[in-house]
Amino acid sequence: MSRDDILRAALTLLEEGAGRGLTMRALAARLGVTPMSLYHHVEDRAGLLRALSDRVYAEVLADASEQADPLAAIRTMLIRYHDAVGRHPQLTLAIFATPQAFAGVTRQITERLTALLAQITPEPALWRDILVDHAHGSGLALAATSGNPEQAQILRDQYRQALDRLLEHLPRR
Template identity: 65%
Template sequence: MILHAALALLDERGGQGLGMRALASRLGVTPMSLYHHVEDHAGLLRALSDEVYAKVLKGIEAHGTCREDIREILIRYHDAVRRHPQLTLAIFATPAAFAGVTREITDRLTALLQTVTPEPELWRDILIDHAHGSGLPSSGDGTFTAPTAPDDSAYRRALDCLLDSLAT
């Protein structure tokens, strides 16, 4: 319930709108009562990212090649970024929030890339930055909103081009 309300606030108001007071008000509780469930704002963001990004790595080992696994992780991650762009931006603004599942995604991509390139960290950063760049659609006024349509075909085509160039 806390995470659901926090994610709704974040999606509606952005990172600046997700404070403990605003969340407590939304839930009809005192701000101090939230600290029984989350340690601080960064802890709340970590819990939200664990919730939102949980499906990114689920069942990936069942695929085949490293390329397929890398592609599937990035498509799932891109989808999560598109659905909740404000969460991604809040994590960027709060380095202490980068942990848990977001760290696991980064580590898994790095390990997979080590098997296909001598520069796994460089390629990880390129591929993740590409997912962010196409997953954080700007409204033109500097704000980021969730997309209205789930079409990610351009992202997938570009990702395939990047992965093809990685293999050469």
């Protein structure tokens, strides 16, 4: 049993059980091991959620530091984040419910977004919260379109249009 096996099974349990199915005991049963054996790979449920979020949200930061235009970097990061929330809504909700799970990549995304916004607006924390909340709400709505690719694409397009409008209206320094 590897850490990858544990994370794959944990993400599946999280999604299958609408967030309620992921316990260390259920995960151990799924993997056919004792719950104690999991603790060699993750310290607890919050640590498991951190590891899952690091894996799922890692793509959000890919190439973000290579873009010279802070507005373009913000847009790219938020679109990627929105799409990740739409693919894994139960992970997002589990992180909301477990503040100890907010670390690693999720914290790096928040810090990077804040730093980029600070280059543009005198209210970076306020706009970070507005933009992230918008990505969460729209991403969670996107998850409800599973099985309907046309509706999912409409929601993705609407999110991008709304994001562009918000970014156009950022108060400038």
